[in-house]
Amino acid sequence: MPGPAAATAAARGEIVAFPTDTVYGLGTSASSREGVERLYRMKGRGPDKPLPLLVASTAEARRWVDWPPQAEALAGRFWPGALTLVLKATPQGRGLACCRGETLAVRVPAHPVALALLEACDFPWAQTSANESGQPPLADGAAVAARFGEALAVVLDCGPASGKESTVVDATVSPVRVLREGAVPAGDVLARPRRVLFVCTGNTCRSVMAEALFNGLAAQVGLEASARSAGIAADPAFPVPAAVRGALAAEGVPAPEHVPQPVSRELMDWADRVLVMERRHQDALLARFPESAAKVALLAGPEGVADPIGQSEAVYAACCRRIKSELGPILGRTLEEKDHASHP
Structure with missing residues (x-):
């Protein structure tokens, strides 16, 4: 389990590399504007593209995003797990440094290290996959450390990740729309109950x-x-x-x-x-x-x-x-x- 150094670094707006149930991530406090801008620079990502939000629970997600019935249904089936939900941001959510419009992409990861890290913090994490924009995700903590080096405050290396990114779903509408198919098959998301x-x-x-x-x-x-x-x-x-x-x-x-x-x-x-x-x-x-x-x-x-x-x-x-x-x-x-x- 992660020690306090990672949570302390993220609270200061520094960048932490950590494993998730999908790929390795780079993250920091979603409340830190300096940290979020640092994350954009490391990623080489345009500032118009919002960063996903990682939270420890469904209850915490409701603080940052509106929660329609379709979100409750999908979260109940797939969280913690490899499904990212795009939802309308609440007034509190719009105040986060990673919010770039009316919506936020939010997920509860299933990896025990990532969950322990999130639970140890009193803030949500802005997160992105550990790679430069347009490049494939790096396979493990050692590869992430080698690529980003001193730009990282803490690296939590837990061996190889699955290598497949999360599935992204627009849950602002009903029926929901799959924006990107990843670890969770689109058919599983869209399947109607019988x-x-x-x-x-x-x-x-x-x-x-x-x-x-x-x-x-x-x-x-x-x-x-x-x-x-x-x-x-x-x-x-x-x-x-x-x-x-x-x-x-x-x-x-x-x-x-x-x-x-x-x-x-x-x-x-x-x-x-x-x-x-x-x-x-x-x-x-x-x-x-x-x-x-x-x-x-x-x-x-x-x-x-x-x-x-x-x-x-x-x-x-x-x-x-x-x-x-x-x-x-x-x-x-x-x-x-x-x-x-x-x-x-």
Whole structure:
């Protein structure tokens, strides 16, 4: 694991060479204008080209970039890992020295040394691959040290890197666009889920509406996809409220004959995507099924979908509409195009 020298050097705006799960990187504090300019000069990169941002966690990423549902879904599947997301910068993000416009490219690396380094700092890192612009990445720490020499404050040499750069995705739009294919195949990024499990607390309201809406909308556009639902604390004795049936009927979707069921290993294994309504549901699933972490994500971003249980029919109807609005990015462009055609 890296010692304090690397973090201290980066905080001063000096350049550190370190391994990632893709290629060796050159990095410094993204808050240091002097450090970022030094990085541009070493790289031979035009100042109009923004530098990617490395952070230690999804929670930290949300501080610097806006976080739409498609970002939550991709981060849940591929982070930590070799996927870089281009997202709209928050006001705080636009204040970083590496920001050159309205967007930032951000990633959580999977390499233990890189993660430990990021976690040891109270700032994000501006980073670029360890090579001159237009040249292939250097293979290991020794090659990086030989090429850049005294311009580097610290070199963390952990042997050869994989040599394949991250895949870059424009997640400001939905469906997302692959800008550069790298270590993560474009097909994996763009693949639509075929089996979706929706999870809420009691499996009587939100997840039931999500299941019915998803299955109904998928059938309308001819997608071979299906959904099921379950609850973290489901009790089969509790019936589905009449307000759920009414909210679904208002959207033209019949309510299923449904008995609440708890989340099980069988359901988790069946699903290729698990979408939850609140952060606490995600936490509960990850505690019980840590091996399924890559497929669990929030349906509606960090704010979640509030529970309408025990409230008015209008609240149920609003909840149903909110869930429906979040299904577009999941079902993909086919659904969007059908909606546009039916509402000229």
